[in-house]
Amino acid sequence: MHVLSYDVIMGISQALDIAENRHKALIVWQESAPFCAGANLYEVLMSAKYGKLEQKAGLMGKLKQKVVETVSDLPKLEENMPNVKDVIVQLQKVFMRLKHGPVPTIAAVNGIALGGGCELLLHCDRVVASLESYIGLVEIGVGVLPAGGGCKEMALRASIDAKGNEIFPFVVKYFENIAKATVATSAIEAKEMGYLRSADKIVMNPNEILHVAHSEAKALANSYTPPWQVPIKVAGDGGRATIQAQLLNYFEGDFISEHDYNIAIQIATVMTGGDVAPNTMVSDERLLNLEAEHFITLMKTKKTQARIEHMLKKGKPLRN
Incomplete structure (x- = not known):
């Protein structure tokens, strides 16, 4: 199963270095x-x-790591691997380079693109996806929130969709997709959910994905200008309060657990811009900082760690 490890993040960064110095575009794909x-x-x-x-x-953490790695057959962590917050910052920087760097980037997607995989394609200039693709931000299932720019990107898309109108109805749609871990079961559905844009390509035959991605790369490279970083209109503390009231109804009706409620509140806080007034314009950087902050807050809880451990052992979510 292909996952987004620290080594993969650094590999994408190196690929961007090469593409920016020697080539006209970068295609991200799995064979x-x-x-x-x-x-x-x-x-x-x-x-x-x-x-x-x-x-x-x-010292105690290093000792614990040494003991665990000595007495078990679990994989070892890289010694030079940074702490989680620094890894998140690195991931966010790499994904922002995918979006705003000097060469066009194309994600060639076949099959599953979940969590960080979904965040990766959200930051590419173009996505070429097979019809049978499964795309979504599912982090709540393991007790965290999207911290690689997923919340930021969906808040941005809500801001663009609103076209100057009231932002809340647009952001709440994307919030619900993340809070419910809704997965698009086809590339067509991914367009309806906002994970793919109108310009992204859907390919019926998976064997043609790379060919179509090459064509898109050539077309974009001919006259490429990186997209500007634009201010994002957010729903602010008023929008968060409205979402929180609805979540409280779900919790009191036993539709969600207390931890689900707490995670969803933190997702809402990020997507509505934190402690700002409704319809405030904020920067990408503010939302990315909020993502990292609230991800770490959730990782410190025993219930989130239990969810991750359960997923690793059982392959399915724990509803605690």
Whole structure:
């Protein structure tokens, strides 16, 4: 299963270096499906257990890591791997380079693009996806939120969709997709949900994906100008309060757990821009900082760590 590990993040960064210096475009693809099943949950969980969320592991954390790696057959964490917050910052920077760098970027997607895989394609100039693609931001299932720019990007798309009108109805649609971990079961549905744009291409035959991606790369490279970073209109604290009231109804009706409620509130906080007035214009950077902050907050909870551990062991979500 292809996952977004720290090594993969650094690999994409190196690929961008090469593309920017020697080529006219970059295509991100996997020779075999799936495209990307999300973040490397093992790296995230073990970093939390070793005390490497916001700083390097202390003496006790290093000792615990040494003992675990000695007595078990679990994979070892890279010694030079940064703490989780620094990895998030690196990931966000790489994805922003995909979107705003000097060469066009194309995601050639076949099969699953979930979590970090979905965030990757959201930041590419063009997506070429097979019809049978499964795309979505599913992080709530493991107790966290999208922190690679997924919340930021969907807030931006809501701002663009609103076209100067009231922002709340547009952002709440995308919030619900993330809070419910809704997965598009086809590329057509992914367009309806906003994960793919009107200009993105859907390919019936998966064997033609790379060919179509090459054609798109050539077309974009002919007169490419990187997209500007534009201010994002957010729903602010008023929008968050409205969402929170609805979530409270779900919680009191036993439709969601207390932890689901807490995670969803943090997703709403990011997507509505934090403590700002409704219809405030904010920067990409503000939303990315909020993503990282609230991801770390959730990773510190035992219930989130239990969700990740359960997913790694059982392959299905834990509703705690």
